[in-house]
Amino acid sequence: MKLNRKAAAVILFVVAGAVKLPLEERFSNKLRASGLLQMPVGMEARESLGQMGFAASLGGLRSLVASITYLQAYSAFEDTDWGKVDSLMTVTTRLQPREVSYWDEASWHQAYNAASSYQRDDKLRAALRSKLYRDHVERGVEILQEGLRFLPDNPKLLIKLGTIYAERLQQPQPRKAAEMFLRAFQNGANNFYERRAAYELFKLNEHETDLQAYEIMKRYYDQGMKMKSSTIMHNLPILEERLGIPPEQRVKAQERDDPLKAPNVQPRLPQS
Amino acid sequence: MSSTLKSSPRKYRAFSPARVWALATNTVTQLVRMKILFLLLLFVVIVVAAAFAFPTRSPEQQLKLLKDVVFGALQVFSIVMAISATALLLPRDVEDRTLYTILSKPVPRHEYLVGKLLGVLLLIGGGLLFMDVFFSGVLWLKQTMITAANIEALKSEQSDTPENIAAVRALIAHQGLTWNLHAGVWCVFLKAAVVASLALLMSCIATSTLFTILVSFCFTIAGQGQGLLRSFVFKSLPVTWKKICSFVLALLLPDLGLFDQVQAVIEGNSIPLATLAETTGFAAAYVVLYAGVAHLIFSEKEL
Amino acid sequence: MIEEKKQSKSESPKAVSVENLTKIFQGAMGRKPLTAVRELSFNVAPGEVYGLIGPNGCGKSTTMKVMLGLLKPTVGSASVFGHDSDAVASRHDVGFLPENPYFYKHLTGRETLRFFGKLCGLGGSELRDRADAMLDLTGLKNAADRRVGGYSKGMLQRIGLAQALIHEPRLLILDEPTAGVDPAGSRRIRDLILELKARGITFVVTSHLLEQMQEVCDRVGIMSQGRMVREGRLEDLISVENQTEIIIEGASAEQLAQVRAIFAGSSGAKIMSLGKPRTTLERLFLETTVQTGDEE
Ligand SMILES: Nc1ncnc2c1ncn2[C@@H]1O[C@H](COP(=O)(O)OP(=O)(O)O)[C@@H](O)[C@H]1O
Ligand SMILES: [Mg+2]
Numbered sequence: 001m002k003l004n005r006k007a008a009a010v011i012l013f014v015v016a017g018a019v020k021l022p023l024e025e026r027f028s029n030k031l032r033a034s035g036l037l038q039m040p041v042g043m044e045a046r047e048s049l050g051q052m053g054f055a056a057s058l059g060g061l062r063s064l065v066a067s068i069t070y071l072q073a074y075s076a077f078e079d080t081d082w083g084k085v086d087s088l089m090t091v092t093t094r095l096q097p098r099e100v101s102y103w104d105e106a107s108w109h110q111a112y113n114a115a116s117s118y119q120r121d122d123k124l125r126a127a128l129r130s131k132l133y134r135d136h137v138e139r140g141v142e143i144l145q146e147g148l149r150f151l152p153d154n155p156k157l158l159i160k161l162g163t164i165y166a167e168r169l170q171q172p173q174p175r176k177a178a179e180m181f182l183r184a185f186q187n188g189a190n191n192f193y194e195r196r197a198a199y200e201l202f203k204l205n206e207h208e209t210d211l212q213a214y215e216i217m218k219r220y221y222d223q224g225m226k227m228k229s230s231t232i233m234h235n236l237p238i239l240e241e242r243l244g245i246p247p248e249q250r251v252k253a254q255e256r257d258d259p260l261k262a263p264n265v266q267p268r269l270p271q272s
Numbered sequence: 273m274s275s276t277l278k279s280s281p282r283k284y285r286a287f288s289p290a291r292v293w294a295l296a297t298n299t300v301t302q303l304v305r306m307k308i309l310f311l312l313l314l315f316v317v318i319v320v321a322a323a324f325a326f327p328t329r330s331p332e333q334q335l336k337l338l339k340d341v342v343f344g345a346l347q348v349f350s351i352v353m354a355i356s357a358t359a360l361l362l363p364r365d366v367e368d369r370t371l372y373t374i375l376s377k378p379v380p381r382h383e384y385l386v387g388k389l390l391g392v393l394l395l396i397g398g399g400l401l402f403m404d405v406f407f408s409g410v411l412w413l414k415q416t417m418i419t420a421a422n423i424e425a426l427k428s429e430q431s432d433t434p435e436n437i438a439a440v441r442a443l444i445a446h447q448g449l450t451w452n453l454h455a456g457v458w459c460v461f462l463k464a465a466v467v468a469s470l471a472l473l474m475s476c477i478a479t480s481t482l483f484t485i486l487v488s489f490c491f492t493i494a495g496q497g498q499g500l501l502r503s504f505v506f507k508s509l510p511v512t513w514k515k516i517c518s519f520v521l522a523l524l525l526p527d528l529g530l531f532d533q534v535q536a537v538i539e540g541n542s543i544p545l546a547t548l549a550e551t552t553g554f555a556a557a558y559v560v561l562y563a564g565v566a567h568l569i570f571s572e573k574e575l
Numbered sequence: 576m577i578e579e580k581k582q583s584k585s586e587s588p589k590a591v592s593v594e595n596l597t598k599i600f601q602g603a604m605g606r607k608p609l610t611a612v613r614e615l616s617f618n619v620a621p622g623e624v625y626g627l628i629g630p631n632g633c634g635k636s637t638t639m640k641v642m643l644g645l646l647k648p649t650v651g652s653a654s655v656f657g658h659d660s661d662a663v664a665s666r667h668d669v670g671f672l673p674e675n676p677y678f679y680k681h682l683t684g685r686e687t688l689r690f691f692g693k694l695c696g697l698g699g700s701e702l703r704d705r706a707d708a709m710l711d712l713t714g715l716k717n718a719a720d721r722r723v724g725g726y727s728k729g730m731l732q733r734i735g736l737a738q739a740l741i742h743e744p745r746l747l748i749l750d751e752p753t754a755g756v757d758p759a760g761s762r763r764i765r766d767l768i769l770e771l772k773a774r775g776i777t778f779v780v781t782s783h784l785l786e787q788m789q790e791v792c793d794r795v796g797i798m799s800q801g802r803m804v805r806e807g808r809l810e811d812l813i814s815v816e817n818q819t820e821i822i823i824e825g826a827s828a829e830q831l832a833q834v835r836a837i838f839a840g841s842s843g844a845k846i847m848s849l850g851k852p853r854t855t856l857e858r859l860f861l862e863t864t865v866q867t868g869d870e871e
Contacts, residue, residue, distance in 0.1 A: 009568040016561050017523030021502060024527040027550065028499055035541060036533045040500055058496045060463070060531070063538045064344035067337050099539055101332050286663075294693035298679070305681035368677045373738060376643045376671035376748075377694040380663045574600070575645045 045094035103147030111140025295387025350464035415448035456537035462555035629798035670739030680724030695742035729760030
């Protein structure tokens with residue numbers, strides 16, 4: 001009797017285990033597929049987290065651990081310790097790769113804060129300064145590209161990337177910038193970014209891109225007063241010129257001379 | 273001779289909800305009077321600190337941080353409560369011999385186990401409910417404050433178009449108080465319930481409180497990593513000792529990682545009702561399994 | 576006397592029946608198995624007070640735990656009012672006071688009784704009345720709303736007795752009910768046993784204090800190393816058949832000399848002792864000390 005019950009306990013345990021394993025596997029795969037569960041933390045982040053951090057991240061405190069590494073990165077940023085900012089933000093994004101703001105902020109630290117800080121550092125030789133600037137902007141681009149692998153077509157990341165291509169590179173890349181802005185717009189960003197893409201395309205001064213830019217700008221122009229930003233009023237006639245648009249289809253001369261001050265329609269999200 | 277005795281003995285029932293309830297409420301009283309609820313006070317302090325003491329960052333970050341800290345605290349508290357409450361109960365009843373008096377009444381042993389487990393679950397459930405309500409209030413307050421501050425900022429920049437205000441509201445609301453958060457708290461409860469039943473099983477095997485606590489904590493941590501073990505087992509590797517050990521562990525342990533949908537909730541995702549139901553089903557199955565095995569062992573135990 | 580016992584046995588079912596009980600504790604991890612009880616048999620008739628006597632470690636508590644289903648017999652069986660001790664239902668008619676009883680510290684005396692009452696299926700006003708009656712009976716009324724954690728040893732024994740009685744059992748099993756209790760307290764417990772006995776409750780009591788057992792038990796069994804070595808009615812066990820005790824008050828020295836002279840010439844009988852009778856130590860203690868009255 002005594003042995004029977006203990007044996008029954010062991011058998012029950014093993015049988016239930018054998019039944020539950022495939023069910024657990026199936027359910028957790030399903031949860032991962034729907035984004036409700038994350039993949040385990042990768043090897044690289046595991047090392048930077050240390051034993052405790054890794055155990056905690058495994059123990060259902062992943063989000064909290066990410067918040068802590070994020071705060072650590074923020075204090076490293078206040079100390080302008082850029083290497084540390086980068087490695088801590090890398091861990092943070094590894095822990096929660098679906099958290100947009102982590103990728104956004106990680107790239108912002110590198111492409112803006114770190115890059116500009118090196119550029120202004122007059123203790124460094126000029127050649128070194130501009131190399132460091134370039135390297136950090138590129139690092140920002142890398143971070144965003146990686147983030148886009150986890151969050152494909154995320155408008156916020158696309159906009160950030162487009163802005164870096166347009167503004168932060170020593171040789172700006174309007175084509176890539178325009179591509180990013182367009183993708184952002186197609187994925188839900190404000191229509192300002194479609195016009196922004198047109199402005200970048202305009203800079204390329206090629207027939208193809210001129211056609212694209214013209215199509216966009218004309219469309220907004222035709223929508224009426226509100227959409228006629230000063231940039232559109234300035235660029236449209238030039239494009240008409242470049243593309244040889246027939247005069248009767250061109251933007252009226254007096255309107256061009258008297259560009260209305262369009263209200264700022266760029267979305268103003270609260271900034272930090 | 274026996275004239276003063278009532279000759280009709282009460283009818284005995286194999287399972288009596290009243291007895292289980294008596295045991296459960298006694299357990300709750302016991303734990304409450306052991307001041308285990310001071311943990312709740314600590315929680316309140318943590319929530320308030322997380323809400324108002326951190327440097328001001330972007331609104332999303334502020335809210336996310338608050339939720340991170342709160343859910344972290346919820347999980348730690350519920351697991352600590354689940355393990356320590358359970359481990360304090362059964363081995364202590366054996367050590368103090370209070371169990372003799374209880375089991376010498378017409379109380380079947382399984383009712384004793386069910387009563388204790390139910391008591392611990394009631395306590396954790398009540399604690400989490402309180403924490404949920406408190407935290408929801410703080411989050412709502414914080415959210416309202418942030419929204420107001422941001423709309424104020426828009427006004428000062430004279431860009432408070434309805435469109436912009438709506439965007440701000442939507443962004444903050446997404447990270448703020450939603451029904452999902454309660455679903456997340458439910459997941460925390462489910463995990464704690466599984467851990468409590470695991471601790472109950474441990475305390476039936478061992479009689480010392482300390483041993484129960486240590487082993488339960490180890491099993492809980494290993495249960496969190498059960499998913500890793502399992503995927504290692506399912507990989508087509510040559511059969512090694514490591515693989516056999518992993519298999520045995522994966523067989524024994526619950527996959528506590530299943531309940532970490534909490535993380536997705538913090539990020540603002542929502543758990544579909546069907547998924548929540550399935551998760552609850554898994555938790556119930558674990559609890560029944562561990563309580564059942566605990567019963568098999570406890571019913572044979574020499575006191 | 577043996578005739579009498581047999582008669583009562585046939586009249587009504589035995590209150591307790593232990594048959595050929597052997598209990599071996601399996602040694603944990605390499606320790607030797609320990610035989611706590613060997614081939615023990617005894618019966619208790621309804622209404623009887625049965626005492627199990629023996630030195631510490633002779634297996635008294637183990638026997639009681641088997642009777643309550645807390646331990647399983649290795650060989651043999653125990654039953655209570657015809658129910659096997661293994662069955663939970665058998666515990667309906669039994670109240671148990673364990674050795675050194677210990678209750679939930681966080682409950683008050685009254686809450687403790689109500690808790691145990693609920694476990695026995697009591698409820699509502701019946702339970703409240705029962706709990707109050709038991710507090711009255713055991714003299715704990717004034718301490719009813721204090722936490723059990725602050726009770727003295729004697730009070731713990733009495734609350735233990737009260738919880739054992741809460742469901743009006745027909746049989747009480749008391750394991751060392753007076754151990755560690757001061758004489759006043761143990762006298763109170765003894766009186767309570769006698770009172771309950773008068774109401775027809777059957778008792779199985781253990782103690783290693785013979786004097787106390789002497790005052791309450793109808794029959795005793797003496798155990799040693801897990802075995803029953805003597806069993807029978809108390810007077811039979813302790814009276815010495817061929818001796819007679821004479822107690823004389825106010826005798827003069829001459830009278831005593833005469834008594835001595837009677838036996839001096841006798842060939843068969845002789846005086847074993849002659850002196851002032853001694854009261855028992857317990858009695859002396861009770862008469863000279865003030866009651867602590869720990870329930871007030
Ligand atoms: N649970 C147990 N495991 C192992 N040995 C035990 C256990 N309970 C009692 N014993 C041993 O059994 C013997 C009898 O104990 P017990 O019945 O308590 O004696 P008594 O009550 O007569 O003093 C003792 O030697 C004791 O050490
Ligand atoms: Mg004993």
